[in-house]
Amino acid sequence: MTEHGEAAAVQPLALAWVERHLEVGEQVVRAEALHGGITAEMRRLTIGTRDGGTRDLVLRTFVDPSRVECAEDSLSREAGALTLLAGTGVPAPGLVAVDPTAAYCEYPSLLMTHMAGRTVLDDEGLETRVPLLARQLVAVHAVRPAERPRKYVALTTADTVVTPRGADAAAWAAAIDVIRRPVPSYEGRFLHRDFQPGNVLFDVPPSDPAGARITGVVDWAATSWGPADLDVAHCSVNLALLHGPAWGLRFPEAYEEAGGMLAAAASERLYWQVRDGLAFSEELQLVAQPWREAGRTELTTRVVEERLDAYVTALMDALG
Incomplete structure (x- = not known):
């Protein structure tokens, strides 16, 4: 646009x-x-x-x-x-x-x-694009820089989380307790740190959405060194807010199916998924505005609040 x-x-x-x-x-x-x-x-x-x-x-x-x-x-x-x-x-x-x-x-x-292609934020064709996103992120994490970028920066703390109106208070309290725990050990990887549909360009044939392919990945200003789980968690919560909580839960599976390696223990995976999910609680209005400008006018701040609540609750049910 x-x-x-x-x-x-x-x-x-x-x-x-x-x-x-x-x-x-x-x-x-x-x-x-x-x-x-x-x-x-x-x-x-x-x-x-x-x-x-x-x-x-x-x-x-x-x-x-x-x-x-x-x-x-x-x-x-x-x-x-x-x-x-x-x-x-x-x-x-x-x-x-x-x-x-x-x-x-x-x-x-x-x-x-300038890179060819466009961002695609619509629900249509998502079942094709999610595996492509996962494979692309595996390729990003396979990069081995001669000099590591700086260590990742956590985007929230247990004391700054903003619990959405009407949220499942017990689930959010339990999620906040998760990020009070010590940071799990991890094997460092080259991270994009803002890998999500808004930063990936696609070529999608008008007559064949299943023929979509990725043409570019943009916005590398937050590159960091940290756990692959953190990039996966960030893309997961974006998918949950854009397309519904089920897609956020699906992305880690797609990443592993593409050959990516995540933390072995469920408690460690939960830590990273919850940490990035809770970080969005502080900036939902800011996050949703570009999506509305891109045509997803139904994604009001209230809608993304409800989706974030459902996603965090689902994470705690599945892994907590």
Whole structure:
């Protein structure tokens, strides 16, 4: 989904910076604002080439003052991840340039190649896409960087969880007690840390939803080192909120069917699943807004609250 005009305009310094990284004779001829991001503004830039054709790049810009303070770390990590992934089979954008401290642009920015495909958030075809998501995540976790990224950051604590209105109080109290336990031991893996349907691009033939294939994985700004269970848990809760709790419970199975390895003990799996599930309790309104903008207008904050409650309760019933 895109917008045109003033909202998509590139700041003058950023435009000059972008054009310094183009081929001789190329120039930016069009900018479109891309929706769906939470932490940064995204624009697709159409580049006019010397032969009269075009190619596309993507500009990520941290503008919100509350986000700018973490921009240097996020953009530096993303640049490092894109450089690393260029030598793997994981379909990720190519790094063109990065200005993490706004030395040249108005705001911290990163320029990368544009990837074909689109995000697909509809229920239709989900039974085909979930195994594809699982296989892609197994491939991400198979990456072995020469230098590990930073350790994962837990996104919630037992004291900051926000229990939804009307939730199963006993189930939530038990879930909160789970994340009070010591962190289980784990074998570290390269994590995307925000692997979910909104960050995966698909090519879906209009006449054959079962013929879907993944064309790209984007938004590598939170890459970390930690347990595979954590990335699986994050995708699981996104699927639960988008498509219903049963799909959240299904994803770990799909990941193992694709060859992935999760924690052996049920108590350890529960810890990671619950930890990431409870983290969503603090930002449901923020999470649901891009989904509504993408066309899932029925996913009001109240609906995702109810789905999160049902998912957490189901986790406690299944593994608790």
